[in-house]
Amino acid sequence: MYSFKFCHKYSLNFLGYKNLQTEEVPHVTSTSSFTSLDSNTENRKLKVERLHKEIKEEKALQVRLSKNVREIENTRMDLGQTFRKNQKLGTMTCDSDLYRNLKTSRKECNAIYSQLLSLNKSIKTKSSEMYCLNKGIHNQNEPTPTAGICLSEKSQNSIISGQAIIQGLDPGVVTTASISATKSSSMFQSINRYSALESLENCDHDVENEVTFELTAKGVNSAILDTKHMIQRQRKIKNKKELTPSYLNQRQVTRSIRLKRYYQHLHSSYRQKLFRLLGNSGKNRSVISFLGNWSGVSTYIKGHTRRSLDPFITQLKSVELDSFAVVDEYKSTVTCSSCFSCTSKQLVRRNGKIKRLKGAVVCNNSKCPRRISSKSTTINRDQNGAKNIGLIGFSSIVSIDAQPLPPFRRTFYNTHKYGDGKHI
Numbered sequence: 001m002y003s004f005k006f007c008h009k010y011s012l013n014f015l016g017y018k019n020l021q022t023e024e025v026p027h028v029t030s031t032s033s034f035t036s037l038d039s040n041t042e043n044r045k046l047k048v049e050r051l052h053k054e055i056k057e058e059k060a061l062q063v064r065l066s067k068n069v070r071e072i073e074n075t076r077m078d079l080g081q082t083f084r085k086n087q088k089l090g091t092m093t094c095d096s097d098l099y100r101n102l103k104t105s106r107k108e109c110n111a112i113y114s115q116l117l118s119l120n121k122s123i124k125t126k127s128s129e130m131y132c133l134n135k136g137i138h139n140q141n142e143p144t145p146t147a148g149i150c151l152s153e154k155s156q157n158s159i160i161s162g163q164a165i166i167q168g169l170d171p172g173v174v175t176t177a178s179i180s181a182t183k184s185s186s187m188f189q190s191i192n193r194y195s196a197l198e199s200l201e202n203c204d205h206d207v208e209n210e211v212t213f214e215l216t217a218k219g220v221n222s223a224i225l226d227t228k229h230m231i232q233r234q235r236k237i238k239n240k241k242e243l244t245p246s247y248l249n250q251r252q253v254t255r256s257i258r259l260k261r262y263y264q265h266l267h268s269s270y271r272q273k274l275f276r277l278l279g280n281s282g283k284n285r286s287v288i289s290f291l292g293n294w295s296g297v298s299t300y301i302k303g304h305t306r307r308s309l310d311p312f313i314t315q316l317k318s319v320e321l322d323s324f325a326v327v328d329e330y331k332s333t334v335t336c337s338s339c340f341s342c343t344s345k346q347l348v349r350r351n352g353k354i355k356r357l358k359g360a361v362v363c364n365n366s367k368c369p370r371r372i373s374s375k376s377t378t379i380n381r382d383q384n385g386a387k388n389i390g391l392i393g394f395s396s397i398v399s400i401d402a403q404p405l406p407p408f409r410r411t412f413y414n415t416h417k418y419g420d421g422k423h424i
């Protein structure tokens, strides 16, 4: 689906993802209310109405199944807990009945999850079809995306050779930024995985070529002596010692000098680490960074200090060979970075109550390549987001229409605006 075209020695054109779905030619149906002059539009309207009805039915079924799966999931969790407890207690007599029950309930869960996934897919396909039809009815063009970033020839070459490092930055509150970096070859693999999964082929999930990094306010504060100075000030106040302006000023200067040098040092060592771990020894060493456009300026969580991400971004922009861009992080948190299906929050049992964990997401797809290769269903929420942001940016720059992969497109499945054919 993604390809490159070699024009001449100095120019390489990116040929991107092409939507090969051809729009079905509407059939002329003989209905008595067929009064419109434009039969094409009338047919489209009928089709939209039909699709709308089908989507509604499928959504109702989806709600029913979701309720159902919650009950079965609870039973499965209960059984699993009892089984693990027995194992811990050392009762070597393995309860075969219990194990059999656990296995069947697992199977039941997976069956419903796969049913839900196929329902979800069908709803998405129908929604996007309805969206295109509605656009046609209104004589509107599909929205053109904003222009991508300009890449130097060196960067383009290193992307093609698979050597460029692509990283996604997911800004957050608890963690200032979660960063996930990988090589462009792995990114191409992800894009291929998407097309393979769409055509129901088996594919691998490469987990080795990944470097993750977390930038936290706590780490910065202790490095620039912010925390230490605060404790010293509090001690002085407690001992009723005077805090002179010169004392405060001197410390302030120390902190600001340290802050600047800290980010410089952090960035250069982090960049070196990326090249070392991802095995890039070539000449064209460039890092392309993508930042999610979330800005939780007013968000505050008690007990968590916040720091601006700007100084780190300044450093990212400072290297001539590197590139930096802000991307739309739509659906980056809720999409599994391996199989591109929808994720849900991790459920845990605390004091007999079931709670949802905010920091972890679960992929319920039993055929997820990550699940098959590493046997893990839970992923760190921020890292998953950062990975997807990197993929959004990367797929936008290599596609001819500057669009990210379909699961992350705002317009592709967004039908709320043109949802009902009756309100035309």
Ligand SMILES: [Zn+2]
Pocket: 336, 337, 338, 339, 340, 341, 363, 364, 365, 368, 369, 370
């Ligand atoms: Zn998955």
